[in-house]
Amino acid sequence: MSLQSDALARVKPSATLAADQKARDLKAAGRNVIGLAAGEPDFDTPQNIKEAAIKAIMDGKTKYTNVDGIAELKQAVADKFERENGLKYKPSQVNIAPGGKPVIWNAMLATLNPGDEVIVPTPYWVSYWDIVAMAGGTPKALPTSAATGFKIQPEKLEEAITPRTRWILLNSPSNPSGAAYTRAELKAITDVLMRHPQVWILTDDMYEHLVFDDFEFTTPAQIEPGLYDRTLTMNGVSKAYAMTGWRIGYAAGPEELIKLMAKVMSQTTSNACSISQWAAVEALNGPQDFIKPNAKLFQERRDLVVSMLNQAHGIQCPTPEGAFYVYPSCEGLIGKTAPSGKVITSDMDFCNELLEAEGVAVVAGTAFGLAPHFRISYATANSTLEDACQRIQRFCASVA
Structure with a gap:
């Protein structure tokens, strides 16, 4: 056995x-x-962020925190989404996790039942497929190619959606391809998703600030407000702020989903490192130059x-x-x-x-x-x- x-x-x-x-x-x-x-x-990692972490240690901010994040970081995340993406969230709509992977894991485990399908455009970040499978869902590949810029085509997305489709995972700019969706390309995708109210969207925006050639970054809930109530917008401090080892990911979405994700965390990871959370507050609120x-x-x-x-x-x-x-x-x-x-x-x-x-x-x-x-x-x-x-x-x- x-x-x-x-x-x-x-x-x-x-x-x-x-x-x-x-x-x-x-x-x-x-x-x-x-x-x-x-x-x-x-x-x-920038010096001001490291100093904020040291100050947190010296101030004794080394205890357990709220399971899905300190109030100050939740507010900083809400402020970031409004400032940079035009998205308004209350702190109660924000999840703070020990990295990007736990955000995805929390969302999938909280919502998937056997037989539920999750559309995963290929090529995909290696963890998407396996997180869905481990959470009990059925990952469903949606192939792209270099000929389409490694971007999904709206008509192919329409064909891939079934009554059992629960989520689609979007990543722009993409790991591994670096492909990023323009506003028009993203609008064509959100138009399809508006026709399928059972499909939720998890958008991984971890590389938001790493775009080139005057590319304008946009995110699905920003493009189509009608998707706001079924979109989980995920980001983190690891890439733009050179904080990979600090292990802070965050997301914002409907309050019901955020509560379910906190419930998962209460019996798995518990809170992200308290010191890292205070460093992330400084990262989001401090100089961005x-x-x-x-x-x-x-x-x-x-x-x-x-x-x-x-x-x-x-x-x-x-x-x-x-x-x-x-x-x-x-x-x-x-x-x-x-x-x-x-x-x-x-x-x-x-x-x-x-x-x-x-x-x-x-x-x-x-x-x-x-x-x-x-x-x-x-x-x-x-x-x-x-x-x-x-x-x-x-x-x-x-x-x-």
Whole structure:
């Protein structure tokens, strides 16, 4: 008899974390490895945020808090949504969780029953599919392609919705593709959703501030007020504020849903770290002037990586609108032979052979539901990215 539960058997370990850990292990063993697997800004957390955390410690704010967040942070989140997105929420409509994943988990566990379907556009962030499955729902892929800019088409969304559809998960800008929906593209999607009142929307806006080329970010409830009462708008401080390890995600939505999510938290994680919550208050309420310069640096890195990858034999790399990932195709190398003598039959083979031959760790597109692609995180120094891309070019040139 297996020790593993049926619920856990439906889940795969995170491929991004696994690839990042493998790179760390090889480095520890003395290999010259460049890890481009983890989605983590290389900037340090701003000083004023760190000082707010220290002050919280010194002031003794180290006890349990309300299960789904301190009042001050809930208010800061509500203020952020009104200031930046034109969305009005009361603090009672806000959920504070120990990271973005728990926000999604709380919402799915609170609302899904066996047989409920959740539409997950592909390529998707690796955790979406497995969180839905572990929560007892049925994830349903809605494929996209490079030809459509990795964006779902309204007519395909209409076809995918059934009477059992409970949620759709939207992520713009996207992890892994970096694709971001324009206002017009998002309006076409919300028009479809307005015709299906049983479908709720979870929009993951974690990369909101990392958009390029004068792209204007918008979010579904902002585009279509008629969806306000069935939209959970999720965000966090990890990416824009370089606070990945602080583990603070947040969301706002209908009060009934927020109460259900708090109920889940009361018997799972309980509150997010009190010190991190106070740091997040400062992040949201404090100076925001570093965000645009950081985004400009990411745009420069994007341009460097896209240009160099498109010079690699057999690689095609679209230009993303945001986030800090590219999602190139390696289809041109499938069926060819790597320097090791192994025939590359999949994107997984490509990634393994690249790591073995040149010491560059990337994540296979299979993990994101769309192959043959691979994901590169360019959240690292230009010199490192240039070195990595030169290695990729060299590897691709050696494949025959």
